[in-house]
Amino acid sequence: MNAKLTSKQTAKTKSTPAAAVSAQSVLEQLQSNNVNFLRLQFTDILGRAKNIEVPRSQFEKALSGGVMFDGSTVQGFTRIEESDMLLQPDLATFLIYPAFSREEGERGQVARLICDVLLPSGEPFPGDPRFVLKRQIARATELGYTLFAGTEPEFFLFERGADGRGTTLTNDQAGYFDLAPIDKGERIRREITNKLFEMGFEIEGAHHEAAPGQHEIDFRYQDALATADAISTFKFVVKRVALEYGLLASFLPKPVAAVNGSGLHTHLSLFKNGQNAFYDAAGEFELSDTALHFIGGLLEHAPQMCAVTNPLVNSYKRLVPGFEAPVNVAWSTSNRSALVRVPAKRGNSTRAEFRLPDPSCNPYLALSLMLAAGLDGIAQKTTPPPAIQRNIYQMTVREKRHHRVRELPRDLHDALDDLERSSVMAEALGDHALEHYLRAKRAEWRTYSAVVHPWELAQYLDLV
Structure with a gap:
């Protein structure tokens, strides 16, 4: 299977189709549940979970896939001269974390979305472990x-x-x-x-x-x-x-x-x-x-x-x-x-x-x-x-x-x-x-x- 499988091809492999969950419905859940922070989670080549946490003011940007990060700082991703990458949330993975302590509950809820890693062109990043699995599923x-x-x-x-x-x-x-x-x-x-x-x-x-x-x-x-x-x-x-x-x-x-x-x-x-x-x-x-x-x-x-x-x-x-x-x-x-x-x-x-x-x-x-x-x-x-x-x-x-x-x-x-x-x-x-x-x-x-x-x-x- 060619590593150049497109985003359109991989979308059908999700357990819950992206179309079944809209960005607007996620945004409404974030607001109605007093969520103050949203974690955009992804995984490095060694399996370690990584995340960028955004505050309430950035929720709409995050849900649209507009959050960029430096891929050269992540194990197994890419070189410093080609480091810009995008986080595309899989809306079907949205969940709200329970409070693990009283202090967390008082500061407001934290939610999470698991993301696919994209190149600036919008194509899937071939070194993203989640994409590697989606290719085999396809x-x-x-x-x-x-x-x-x-x-x-x-x-x-x-x-x-x-x-x-x-x-x-x-x-x-x-x-x-x-x-x-x-x-x-x-x-x-x-x-x-x-x-x-x-x-x-x-x-x-x-x-x-x-x-x-x-x-x-x-x-x-x-x-x-x-x-x-x-x-x-x-x-x-x-x-x-x-x-x-x-x-x-x-x-x-x-x-x-x-x-x-x-x-x-x-x-x-x-x-x-x-x-x-x-x-x-x-x-x-x-x-x-x-x-x-x-x-x-x-x-x-x-x-x-x-x-x-x-x-x-x-x-x-x-x-x-x-x-x-x-x-x-x-x-x-x-x-x-x-x-x-x-x-x-x-x-x-x-x-x-x-x-x-x-x-x-x-x-x-x-x-x-x-x-x-x-x-x-x-x-x-x-x-x-x-x-x-x-x-x-x-x-x-x-x-x-x-x-x-x-x-x-x-x-x-x-x-x-x-x-x-x-x-x-x-x-x-x-x-x-x-x-x-x-x-x-x-x-x-x-x-x-x-x-x-x-x-x-x-x-x-x-x-x-």
Whole structure:
């Protein structure tokens, strides 16, 4: 798909058509709800949410797409000599934040719009992660498919030190599904859930996770663009509520050794003509050929997308045996040691759970590559290896070879090499996003590699 896809072409991929929400209706909501500030939110290449906040006097200008910013100051955007960019609000993403503190409520409401980044010519900026995803959605739409995704974001709650900085001291010692008073995060999870409800999220469940201080809040599946928008908003809300309780909420994949890390398990399904294209009552495991080929594509390209779905040096501390995170490229309809698991429900609930991503990823780029991998599997009619229903962690090397089980990259350096070699992933990201992403991540790896870590001193200092 060509990176020069136009704004007119991408508009049809939105979950709520722009025409369904007018600038005038948004302006009326801003006025009637005593909103004093409007945040124009966008995302940099690494997935960090950015915003320009405008006061009431600038609302009409902002809604018309007239707010410009310096793109050269944003990671992965552009050079200083071509820095001017426009923020075009997606009116369907309008919401009003709940007050996170009494002082905020007294100062008036704050609202938010997620924006597409445009060039001064009005064309989409090819390095905008949201545009990268919209391009893949447009490709799926041309084939008659709509991608739906539901995510299970996990995070830790940590105590803050006397200086206000975060620590890795958890605020409880609870485990899976524990209750208060062992689970000391119960009240905070409820507060987060209530705030998300106020903002229109459909929450399906919330619970304590396996590790001390670790939590999960699941929200209902949506189309891919709405899901990526929701993840970005979710992370902000979690961190903001935790701050009010004097805690640090962290989405770092593996902040504490010897316990489970945090994942972003993503449930994927394609719909066609209003029906789940993954379901076939007559197929093996009641899965259609489309589902099997999509799964085949995910497995085929998992090592190549790993640098995006698992983007940090720390991400690969999570991807080790024994902590319920995938290590090998395999799929199953039962066990959770597989990279792709097909949950038991069928019919319109038929889906593939992709267990690779972690919550530090850029959700727009990650979903773009998942969709690109699945669509390539469909196009190439990729047949996955036989499903493995046993614990893959306990299989020998010979057994893994027999079952065509490959390993994922072991560190960010190897993952970046795999990404750079993949024509499918390169086409999905586009030249601009790929170049700037690789540049930023290569620099991150070089910095990490030059640091002397405490483990090295403890292990070697007295011995050599």
